[in-house]
Amino acid sequence: MKEDKLIIGGREFGSRFILGSGKYSLNLIEAAIKYAGAEIITLAVRRANTKEQENILDHIPKGVTLLPNTSGARTAEEAVRIARLARELGCGDFVKIEIMRDSKYLLPDNNETVRATEMLAKEGFVVMPYMYPDIYAARDLVNAGAATVMPLAAPIGSNKGLAAKEFIQILIDEIDLPIIVDAGIGKPSQACEAMEMGAAAIMANTALATAGDIPKMAAAFRQAIEAGRSAYLAGLGRVLTRGASASDPLTGFLRD
Amino acid sequence: MENRFFVDSERLSKEALEKKHRLETDPSSRKDYMEYLQGMERIESDVCKNVIDQMNSFDYMKYTARDVKAALEHETCSIEDFKALLSPAAEPFLEKMAQRARLETSKHFGNTVYLFTPLYIANYCENYCVYCGFNCYNDIKRMKLSMEQIEHEMKVISDSGMEEILILTGESRAKSDVKYIGEACKLARKYFRMVGIEIYPVNTDEYRYLRDCGADYVTVFQETYDAEKYETLHLLGHKRVWPYRFDAQERALMGGMRGVAFSALLGLSDFRKDALASALHVYYLQRKYPHAEMSLSCPRLRPIVNNDKINPLDVGEKQLCQIICAYRIFLPYVGITVSSRESAEFRNGIVKIAATKVSAGVSTGIGDHESKYTGKESDGREGDEQFEIADNRSLDKMYDDITGEGLQPVLNDYLYV
Numbered sequence: 001m002k003e004d005k006l007i008i009g010g011r012e013f014g015s016r017f018i019l020g021s022g023k024y025s026l027n028l029i030e031a032a033i034k035y036a037g038a039e040i041i042t043l044a045v046r047r048a049n050t051k052e053q054e055n056i057l058d059h060i061p062k063g064v065t066l067l068p069n070t071s072g073a074r075t076a077e078e079a080v081r082i083a084r085l086a087r088e089l090g091c092g093d094f095v096k097i098e099i100m101r102d103s104k105y106l107l108p109d110n111n112e113t114v115r116a117t118e119m120l121a122k123e124g125f126v127v128m129p130y131m132y133p134d135i136y137a138a139r140d141l142v143n144a145g146a147a148t149v150m151p152l153a154a155p156i157g158s159n160k161g162l163a164a165k166e167f168i169q170i171l172i173d174e175i176d177l178p179i180i181v182d183a184g185i186g187k188p189s190q191a192c193e194a195m196e197m198g199a200a201a202i203m204a205n206t207a208l209a210t211a212g213d214i215p216k217m218a219a220a221f222r223q224a225i226e227a228g229r230s231a232y233l234a235g236l237g238r239v240l241t242r243g244a245s246a247s248d249p250l251t252g253f254l255r256d
Numbered sequence: 257m258e259n260r261f262f263v264d265s266e267r268l269s270k271e272a273l274e275k276k277h278r279l280e281t282d283p284s285s286r287k288d289y290m291e292y293l294q295g296m297e298r299i300e301s302d303v304c305k306n307v308i309d310q311m312n313s314f315d316y317m318k319y320t321a322r323d324v325k326a327a328l329e330h331e332t333c334s335i336e337d338f339k340a341l342l343s344p345a346a347e348p349f350l351e352k353m354a355q356r357a358r359l360e361t362s363k364h365f366g367n368t369v370y371l372f373t374p375l376y377i378a379n380y381c382e383n384y385c386v387y388c389g390f391n392c393y394n395d396i397k398r399m400k401l402s403m404e405q406i407e408h409e410m411k412v413i414s415d416s417g418m419e420e421i422l423i424l425t426g427e428s429r430a431k432s433d434v435k436y437i438g439e440a441c442k443l444a445r446k447y448f449r450m451v452g453i454e455i456y457p458v459n460t461d462e463y464r465y466l467r468d469c470g471a472d473y474v475t476v477f478q479e480t481y482d483a484e485k486y487e488t489l490h491l492l493g494h495k496r497v498w499p500y501r502f503d504a505q506e507r508a509l510m511g512g513m514r515g516v517a518f519s520a521l522l523g524l525s526d527f528r529k530d531a532l533a534s535a536l537h538v539y540y541l542q543r544k545y546p547h548a549e550m551s552l553s554c555p556r557l558r559p560i561v562n563n564d565k566i567n568p569l570d571v572g573e574k575q576l577c578q579i580i581c582a583y584r585i586f587l588p589y590v591g592i593t594v595s596s597r598e599s600a601e602f603r604n605g606i607v608k609i610a611a612t613k614v615s616a617g618v619s620t621g622i623g624d625h626e627s628k629y630t631g632k633e634s635d636g637r638e639g640d641e642q643f644e645i646a647d648n649r650s651l652d653k654m655y656d657d658i659t660g661e662g663l664q665p666v667l668n669d670y671l672y673v
Contacts, residue, residue: 046671072671074547082671101547104589157363209366 004233006201008178009094009126009147011065015039016195016225018180020205021047021069028209033064035218040065042096042203045086046072067128069096076115083120095120096150097129106156110137114144121145130182133167138175148177150203153194154184157206161190165197172198188217188224195228196236261386261489265395276393279384279491289487289496296500297459297507303540304502310335311481311533319343328356333586338535341582342528350578357584357610364588368666369658370613371651372420373413374454376622377401377440379639380431383493385479387524387557389642390426392493399622399639400431406440410447412625416617416651419667420450422475426642427456427495434462438469445470449668452517456494457504463511472672474508475517476501477553481533482525489524505541514670515549516541517593522579523557523571531579535586542587551591551613552583558597573602577609584610596645603647604661616654618645 006013019032021044032038041060045068060066068086073079076099083095097120099112113129114137120127126147131137133151141149151168154160161184162168172179178200185191191202202225211217262280264273278285292298319340327337328349340346341353378400381390389396401409413421421444425432437455444451452473453466463474480486483498490496505516518537520530538550556571571579576598583592594603594611596618603614619628622639626632629650649657658665 044669047666047669085671103547103549104542106589157366159363206363206366210362 004229006178008128011126013039013065013201015222016201016229017191017221018042018067018201018203019208020182020203021071027214028205029060031214031218032208033061035215036208036222038064040067040094042067042069042205043086043091044069044071045082045089045091065094066091067094067096069098069130070116071098071100073097073099073116074101074112075099076112076119079112079116080119080123083116083125084123087125093124094126094128097127108132108152110134110140113137114140117141117146118144128180133164133171135167135170135174138171142175142177146177148180148200149175150180150182152183153181153190156183158184159186159207160184161186162193165193168194168199169197188220191221192224192228192231195225196231198232199228201225263394265393267395268393272393276384280386283487286487286491287496289483289490289498291497292500293494293497295459296494296497299460299503299507299510301503301506301544303506303537303544304499306540307481307533307536308483310536311529314339314529314532316343316528319345321345321348324349327585328352335536335539335586338582338586339532341585342531342579346578346582347574350574350581353578353581353585354609357581358608360584360588361610361612365612367663368612368669369607369663370420370591370666370669371418371616371654371658372422372450372452372613373418373615373617373651374422374424374620375406375409375413375444375625376424376620376639376642377406377409377437378428378432379426379622379642380428381426381493382428382430383495384491385493385495386489386491387521389640396640397638400436401623403439403443405623407443409623409625410443412629413617414447416629417655417667418617418651419448420452420670421448422452422454422473422615423471424454425456427493429456429494434458434465438466441466441469441471445672450670454517457501457507460507460511463508463513467512470672472512472514473517473549474505474513474515475519475553476504476508477519477521477555478502478534478537479521480525481520481530481537485525502537505537506544509541509545509548513548515551517551517553517591519553519555521555521557522576523569526569527556527571527575527579531582535583538587538590549591550587551593552587553593553595554580554583555595555597576602577606580606580610596647597643598646600647600649600657604657607658607663608661614654614658616649616651618648620645 015037017036017038018040019038021042043066068091070079070082079097079099097113097116099109100106101109108130110131117127117129128148129141129146130150138149154163180201181194181199182203185204186207208217323340324346327340379390380398381392384391451471453471454475486498508516518534520534591613592611593613594606596615621641624638655665
């Protein structure tokens with residue numbers, strides 16, 4: 001059987017769990033790598049820009065791909081500048097675009113995100129845009145040169161799980177790039193459900209960072225994501241509706 | 257007005273003393289506090305009216321335990337819910353409010369706590385605000401640091417590991433003009449990754465200039481949203497002009513600042529109304545400028561210890577905690593700063609519930625960081641302090657204490673782009 005790999009920007013990954021940025025600590029990074037199996041770790045450039053985080057960067061093992069994000073950017077131009085800075089800092093060519101013009105809900109601005117994707121793809125970046133799950137924006141991102149599409153499941157930090165489930169399913173069905181579900185995943189069961197639907201990977205941070213036992217929760221996410229992926233690959237079986245079927249067939253009136 | 261603030265310095269001339277007493281006792285001797293002075297920009301905005309209408313109609317005695325329970329059950333906290341949470345009826349629900357506040361804080365900020373330190377570069381002031389140590393009639397050692405002295409202070413602070421600084425001045429355009437503050441901001445950008453300012457309110461173009469110099473967060477305390485009370489406390493100077501101060505944050509955002517901070521000095525007037533107005537000031541501006549970052553500070557006048565006539569409007573630690581929890585539940589996304597006026601115990605507790613930013617290594621004096629940080633003997637050339645602080649922990653100590661509480665200290669979360 002062919003090995004099941006996640007391929008982004010020509011690079012192969014065995015793990016489908018990506019550690020998001022936000023609540024960072026050495027413990028969390030170690031747990032994400034060791035117990036959740038993360039091979040990609042997001043890094044907020046705005047926070048990487050500090051003395052203590054430089055220290056944390058030293059602890060990221062070789063072989064783990066750093067995914068710098070552009071959080072703090074409010075326009076495409078600002079996102080481009082942050083991406084270039086990340087490249088200068090030695091973070092490589094991967095970049096996750098985050099552009100928010102709302103400090104209350106932190107929802108991504110799809111228009112600016114499409115513009116930034118186009119500019120950065122032209123500069124040779126492997127662009128992973130965080131977006132609001134809208135089919136038109138997703139198609140525009142594909143045309144702009146995105147390497148993946150990363151729809152939010154629910155408002156960030158809300159732990160509401162797959163609130164945007166129907167719209168994410170449309171992206172999975174219609175977009176040929178890997179769909180990585182980002183933001184709002186609060187529990188392993190939600191991650192599992194997204195994987196069953198055909199998501200290519202899951203990004204999470206808060207769910208791990210605020211867990212009582214971080215290593216244990218990291219392991220739970222790994223298992224949930226693997227289970228969901230296997231179920232998707234296996235093909236979900238039919239689901240029988242409950243209750244008896246109608247005694248008179250609906251098609252009984254047909255004559256021949 | 258109670259006379260608890262008035263102090264006569266022996267060094268004031270007879271004329272000065274006479275003027276001071278006239279201002280204190282004869283309201284007609286004071287300028288109209290609603291009238292703009294020459295040079296003050298007037299902007300079109302409905303934010304002030306929205307806030308003040310809500311504040312004036314806020315009757316906190318009408319809320320009951322039932323309203324508080326309902327507020328705590330609602331997923332989104334409405335303005336009415338927030339009013340219930342600020343009311344005396346919510347006091348018995350403080351623990352429940354704290355639990356809800358903690359949940360909201362962790363959703364939006366995880367377990368992070370930001371650290372910063374203030375740097376006072378001048379304490380000259382042209383205002384007579386009766387409760388403030390820097391007021392122009394107060395006999396204190398005045399000082400304005402030169403650029404060399406500012407740079408020296410910044411080096412000392414930066415060497416301690418601090419990455420965010422808040423530059424403060426007394427409110428004197430004559431002694432500390434916008435250009436002087438701008439030069440200080442340029443220096444600060446060399447040593448710090450994030451520079452905020454807490455200075456007298458200025459016009460939009462001046463905020464833009466300061467932004468270009470490297471500052472991008474503006475803090476202005478309204479002191480009290482009760483304009484009539486404000487008039488009796490700010491007797492002289494440009495600070496007396498209440499509406500110009502109210503619109504400062506909006507001008508700062510129009511000038512391109514990334515974020516703005518708000519506060520009432522709780523206890524100057526009715527603290528429940530001031531807390532409501534402070535939060536609504538944030539709320540309405542956020543709707544108008546949704547990209548902006550906003551934060552609230554929560555300073556209070558301390559109740560007088562052993563005062564047997566208990567003032568129902570005094571802000572004790574329980575009331576302060578109630579206000580901070582209500583702020584958090586109503587505005588889950590805003591930063592909440594708790595200053596070193598509060599004790600180490602209070603600050604350790606409140607960062608676990610709702611506060612997201614605390615100062616460390618604080619001095620409210622002028623030019624005394626080296627003696628305070630390194631123990632090096634001072635040369636006596638230092639300006640007096642604005643107020644006494646209750647929590648004098650250094651950055652290292654604060655960092656360790658926060659880590660010890662299971663939280664994660666963060667020194668910077670911003671990138672200039």
